[in-house]
Amino acid sequence: MMTNSKLLTASVHENIIELIPWYVKDKLTSAEKELVNKHLQTCENCRNEVVVCQKTMASLPQSALTWKPSPAHFAGIMAEVDKVEAASSSLASKSKQKKGKINWLSSLGSIFSHTPSSIKWTLALESIAIAGLVLFLVLPITIKTIPTNSFETLSSDESKSSQNTSSIILVLADDMTAKELTDLLRETKAQLQSGPSETGVYTVTVESAASDNALRQFKTHVKVRLALLHAETPVKDR
Amino acid sequence: LASSVDEKIGIDLIKRISAKDRKAFEEFYYLYAEGFGRFLMKMLKNPDWVDEAVNDVMLTVWQTAERYNADLGRLSTWLFGIAHNKGLKTLERYARNRDTVLSEFSVPDDDDETASEQIIDKAQPTHVGPEQTVMGWQLGEAMSWAFDRLSQDHQTVIELCFSEGFSYEEMATIMDCPVNTVKTRLFHARKRLSDMLARKGYHFADLNGASS
Numbered sequence: 344m345m346t347n348s349k350l351l352t353a354s355v356h357e358n359i360i361e362l363i364p365w366y367v368k369d370k371l372t373s374a375e376k377e378l379v380n381k382h383l384q385t386c387e388n389c390r391n392e393v394v395v396c397q398k399t400m401a402s403l404p405q406s407a408l409t410w411k412p413s414p415a416h417f418a419g420i421m422a423e424v425d426k427v428e429a430a431s432s433s434l435a436s437k438s439k440q441k442k443g444k445i446n447w448l449s450s451l452g453s454i455f456s457h458t459p460s461s462i463k464w465t466l467a468l469e470s471i472a473i474a475g476l477v478l479f480l481v482l483p484i485t486i487k488t489i490p491t492n493s494f495e496t497l498s499s500d501e502s503k504s505s506q507n508t509s510s511i512i513l514v515l516a517d518d519m520t521a522k523e524l525t526d527l528l529r530e531t532k533a534q535l536q537s538g539p540s541e542t543g544v545y546t547v548t549v550e551s552a553a554s555d556n557a558l559r560q561f562k563t564h565v566k567v568r569l570a571l572l573h574a575e576t577p578v579k580d581r
Numbered sequence: 582l583a584s585s586v587d588e589k590i591g592i593d594l595i596k597r598i599s600a601k602d603r604k605a606f607e608e609f610y611y612l613y614a615e616g617f618g619r620f621l622m623k624m625l626k627n628p629d630w631v632d633e634a635v636n637d638v639m640l641t642v643w644q645t646a647e648r649y650n651a652d653l654g655r656l657s658t659w660l661f662g663i664a665h666n667k668g669l670k671t672l673e674r675y676a677r678n679r680d681t682v683l684s685e686f687s688v689p690d691d692d693d694e695t696a697s698e699q700i701i702d703k704a705q706p707t708h709v710g711p712e713q714t715v716m717g718w719q720l721g722e723a724m725s726w727a728f729d730r731l732s733q734d735h736q737t738v739i740e741l742c743f744s745e746g747f748s749y750e751e752m753a754t755i756m757d758c759p760v761n762t763v764k765t766r767l768f769h770a771r772k773r774l775s776d777m778l779a780r781k782g783y784h785f786a787d788l789n790g791a792s793s
């Protein structure tokens with residue numbers, strides 16, 4: 344275990360060794376310098392430390408490479424400065440714009456906060472009325488565009504627009520199947536135009552040239568109750 | 582040297598720079614950049630990297646001049662803190678391409694005697710004197726060889742202490758570490774220098790007798 348005097352000496356040594364670079368550089372106060380000189384008389388390590396510092400300071404290597412400021416280098420720095428300034432001014436203007444928007448909104452809010460509630464309600468009702476009027480004008484147009492066919496058809500749309508066709512009205516037996524109807528239409532080369540209506544009437548189209556033949560076939564089919572050309576008046580029941 | 586420029590002149594320039602005075606910035610550049618360059622050259626050992634690091638230092642000064650507070654320390658301490666930081670960042674940036682760094686700028690291990698001899702051969706003499714010649718090497722060359730083998734922190738602390746004359750507290754501010762760390766680094770840096778020079782035949786105890 345170290346004695347008190349040894350501890351004190353160790354502490355002094357540590358303090359002195361910290362001062363040695365400044366002792367060598369002659370930057371100590373006279374009191375500090377005297378303290379170091381006194382310690383050096385008895386401490387070989389610190390004397391060596393003084394030499395290390397002296398030689399280090401005297402022989403500190405100068406870099407073989409040198410660097411000098413130049414107008415070209417400064418011009419490069421100023422170009423960077425210009426970039427930074429441009430970026431910061433752009434940021435400042437954006438923040439100003441944002442601030443302007445916020446100000447506009449806050450002033451609008453401020454106006455509303457000072458508006459009497461009766462006027463606020465009137466404005467709200469007016470807004471609802473305008474919205475309703477707009478909907479009223481827009482909605483019918485939308486409705487018209489919705490297809491109105493609510494029945495399943497076996498014919499194609501093209502048949503409706505055909506010009507050289509004749510329409511035949513049919514009333515079919517209740518027990519007639521879809522297959523039988525399809526077969527009949529194929530045999531007669533007819534196409535279903537519409538039906539069944541609320542009274543169970545179908546309208547089919549056939550080429551005008553084949554309408555008589557088709558009409559004959561319809562009339563002779565066991566499951567056709569009634570068949571007549573569209574212009575015809577029913578004269579008989581089967 | 583940047584650390585020896587008159588503080589009053591520097592502070593006046595910094596005030597004008599904080600008001601975005603470009604003329605003051607130019608004056609500041611020609612007054613301080615050489616000191617930054619010399620300090621950074623020892624740290625980076627590559628003129629192109631120094632160009633870049635001085636550029637970064639100057640840009641930081643332009644952007645943050647208003648933050649300097651004379652009550653908190655000398656202007657040179659603040660400026661060297663920026664320079665040291667930018668130097669480290671530059672080293673870090675280029676060290677990412679480690680192969681390049683190792684092949685072109687690395688320092689050989691202490692045990693790599695062959696490489697060490699080659700460096701000594703290339704070293705330029707900095708001091709000439711009969712008492713400094715040991716085993717055919719001049720002390721300046723040997724010191725240069727040993728200094729290059731110190732760690733970056735040890736080199737920086739030696740530079741700041743012996744070349745720039747900063748105090749322990751100022752070095753702590755510049756290197757952003759506690760004062761005791763600086764004291765320890767400076768002590769170990771000196772010890773390491775002396776040990777390495779001893780391996781090459783320089784014994785400071787002997788030189789003590791020779792030079793005194």
